[in-house]
Amino acid sequence: MTAASNSNPWAPWTSRPFCTEDTRYCVFTNAGFQGPNRGLSIIDAPTDGTGNVTTAAAFFAELLSSLHPAPETAEEKSPPYQVRDIPGKGKGIVATRKISRGQVIMVDYAAVMADARFPSRVKREQGRQLLEEAIERLPDAKEVLNLARSSSDPDNVPVTEDVVKTNSFSVNIAGKEYMALFPRIARINHACKPSALTHFNSTAFSNTVTAFHDILPGKEITISYSPFGLPSPARHKILLAKWGFTCTCALCSSPPHALAASDARRNKIEALGKEVVGLVEIGGTADLKKAAELYAEVVDAVKAEGLVPHLGGHYDVLGRLWAAAGEVEKGKGWILKGRKEEEGYERSAAGGERV
Ligand SMILES: C[S@@+](CC[C@H](N)C(=O)[O-])C[C@H]1O[C@@H](n2cnc3c(N)ncnc32)[C@H](O)[C@@H]1O
Known part of the structure; x- marks a missing residue:
């Protein structure tokens, strides 16, 4: 990261911002962000239209002048994955050694961020x-330009537009939505039962990929591009509309009876969840007892569907529901079980044992 210097009138940007004629939007680039080969370009509105610098542009400038390159992590020195060809999906990333649940697989930094x-x-x-x-x-620039494209009319869509559309995730920074392109994470394919999760840090512009469960060597590392837990028709609609592809992940390619069973569990989780909320709102002892019984079914279905990497939060909610229904000992038991589960996950997630 290049700190503000007297010789650079545009610091923390490393070149003069490029602005459209009406200056509604500009490109702000720091070519040294996170090391000499990374860099970050931000497309944002510099002013509110009356000449005042907006909070967003000022926020980025302030943040960038205080950020320093992150030290190289163990997984950067020796990544536990390789980019490989994945039949039917272009490229993807595959584990080259065992990765344990909760371990950090990669930390990536945004190369392009744009006001959505x-x-x-x-x-x-x-x-x-x-x-x-x-x-x-x-x-x-080539690292970005060589990423996947998904336009159905590639000859008539500029590479830059196609690549950014195909590979950007939406992130929230200071209450505003941005499209963010992380060039390494961009190689990770989607799965409806993913093996990894991403976590965006909005003050470091970093995105951490963590193993959802143990991943064996040779297995593809996947994340979810759609909101978690949706039944197949809803997620297909989102993946097609927002990402432009028809999902061929393991769950979507499973036999019809397995897919139907998964959808039934997901629908049940949603319906029971709504019922539990309704009962809690009524709040009588009998309602809370019923809510706890139903929530136990939610937890079983969530477990069967493999929807959470750690069940601690669910056990905690179940315990609180039993306690609220007057079954304090039962409640305590679930809350303690939840804490134990969370501790185990936090140890492996924080772990020091980065892969
Ligand atoms: C962000 S890129 C992922 C990496 C990409 N496969 C590559 O070659 O660089 C998104 C593109 O990958 C493909 N893709 C990702 N997940 C997929 C899935 N579950 N089923 C089918 N295609 C998928 C689609 O072509 C999609 O437009």
């Missing part, structure tokens, strides 16, 4: 220019 509203607020040509500048100003 910018495409609808600038003319098409301006949008294209902004994206082109944002990517070309990075030290390794």
Whole structure:
């Protein structure tokens, strides 16, 4: 990270920001962000239209001037995965050694971040220019330009636009939605029962990938692009509309009876969850007892469906429901079980034992 210096009038940006003619949006680049080969370009509105610098642009500038390159982690020195060809999905990442539940697989940094509203607020040509500048100003533009594309009309869509659309995740920074492209995470395919989770840190612009469960060598590492726990019709709709592909993950390719059983569990989790909330709102002892009984069914279905990496939070809720229903000892038992489960996960997740 390059600190503000007297010789650079645009610090913390390493070059003069590129702005559209109306200056509604600009590209701010720091080519040294997180080391000489990474860099970060931000597409954001520098002013509120009256010449005042908006909080978002000022926020980024302040944050960037105080960020320092993260020390190289064990997983960066010797990653536990390789990028490989995955039949039917282009490339993907595959574990090269055993990765344990809760272990950090990779920490990636955004290379491009853009106000999610910018495409609808600038003319098409301006949008294209902004994206082109944002990517070309990075030290390794090719790393981004070589990422997957998904447009059905690749000859008529600029590479920059296609790549950013295919590979960006939405993140929230200071209450505002951004599209963020993490070039290494971009190689991770989606699965409806993923083997890893991502966690975005909005003050470091980092995204950490953690193992959801143990992953054996040779197995693909996957994350979920859609909200967790949806039944297949709902997630297919989102993946097609937002990501432009038809999912061929293990769950979606499973035999019809297995897929139907999974959907039934997911629908049941949602319906029971709503019923539990209703009963808690009524709040009588008998209602709370019924809520606890139903929540026990939710926990079983969540477990059977493999929807959480650790069940501690669910056990805690179950314990509190039993306690509220007057069954204090039973409640305590579940709360303690929840704590034990959380401790085990936190140890492995924080673990020092990065892969
Ligand atoms: C963010 S990229 C993931 C990495 C990409 N496969 C590559 O070659 O770099 C997203 C693209 O990967 C493919 N993809 C990811 N998950 C998939 C899945 N579950 N089923 C089918 N295609 C998938 C789709 O083509 C999608 O547009």
